[in-house]
Amino acid sequence: MLWNRLKQFTSEHDGHFMVFGDMNVSRDESERFGPAFKRDEDITFNEFIMDAGLDDVCLGGRRFTWMNKAATKMSRIDRMMISANVSNDFEGLSLVALNRGCSDHTPLFFHNAKTNYGPLPFKFFNSWLKTQAFDAMIRDTVIECSNEVNDSFHAKLKFIKSKIKNWRILMLELKIDDQAVCHDEPVNRRNRWQELDKLQELEDLDSMQKARIKWDVEGDEN
Structure with a gap:
C-alpha cells in the first residue's frame, strides 16, 4: 500500500522527487545477512522503484546500514532514491555511510561533488x-x-x-x-x-x- 501511494503521488505531480529513510526492506539477497530472505518483498520493492522512475543512489563506506547488537543480523534497509531529473540537475550526487557508533542504524551522508578547500587543519583531542x-x-x-x-x-x-x-x-x-x-x-x-x-x-x-x-x-x- 505504501509503494502504491508513493507511485501514485509521483505520477500525479510534476517535480523533483527524493525518497529516503528506513524502508524496512532490501532489494536483493546480497543486502541481507542472517535472517531468512523474503523474495516476494524485494520483487515488490524493485517494481516500485522502476515504476516510480527512481534511481537508487549507490552507497559508499559500508555494505549494511542496520545490524542487531549481537551482529547476527545485518541488512541494508536505509537508502536514498531520487528521480532522474534530480540526477540531471545536480552532478556528482553520492551517499556515504558514516560511523555507526552505538546505534543499530548507520547515519547516511547525502551530498554532491566535494569541493576542494585545500588541506584540512590537524586536530588533536x-x-x-x-x-x-x-x-x-x-x-x-x-x-x-x-x-x-x-x-x-x-x-x-x-x-x-x-x-x-x-x-x-x-x-x-x-x-x-x-x-x-x-x-x-x-x-x-x-x-x-x-x-x-x-x-x-x-x-x-x-x-x-x-x-x-x-x-x-x-x-x-x-
Whole structure:
C-alpha cells in the first residue's frame, strides 16, 4: 500500500522527487545477512522503484546500514532514491555511510561533488591520551618516521598524522560489515560492545572540547 501511494503521488505531480529513510526492506539477497530472505518483498520493492522512475543512489563506506547488537543480523534497509531529473540537475550526487557508533542504524551522508578547500587543519583531542595504545603507537611511529622519512619536519608531521588517522579507524565496524565476526563468540561480541561504549565516552569528551573551543572563538551568542 505504501509503494502504491508513493507511485501514485509521483505520477500525479510534476517535480523533483527524493525518497529516503528506513524502508524496512532490501532489494536483493546480497543486502541481507542472517535472517531468512523474503523474495516476494524485494520483487515488490524493485517494481516500485522502476515504476516510480527512481534511481537508487549507490552507497559508499559500508555494505549494511542496520545490524542487531549481537551482529547476527545485518541488512541494508536505509537508502536514498531520487528521480532522474534530480540526477540531471545536480552532478556528482553520492551517499556515504558514516560511523555507526552505538546505534543499530548507520547515519547516511547525502551530498554532491566535494569541493576542494585545500588541506584540512590537524586536530588533536585530549581523549586520545586516555587510551593505552595511543602513547605506544606514537613512540613507534616516531621511530619509524626517523628511519623512513626524510629530514623535513613537515614530512615527518604528515607521516605521523597519517598514522593517527589509521589508528582512529574503527576496525570493529569494518570487520562486522565484512561478515568476519564469528557467531560462536558471544562473549567476545559483548566485550566489543563494551569497547564501543568506552569509545562513545571518548567521543563525548571530544564534543565537550569542541564546544569549549567554539565558545572561546565565537562567544556567547545570547
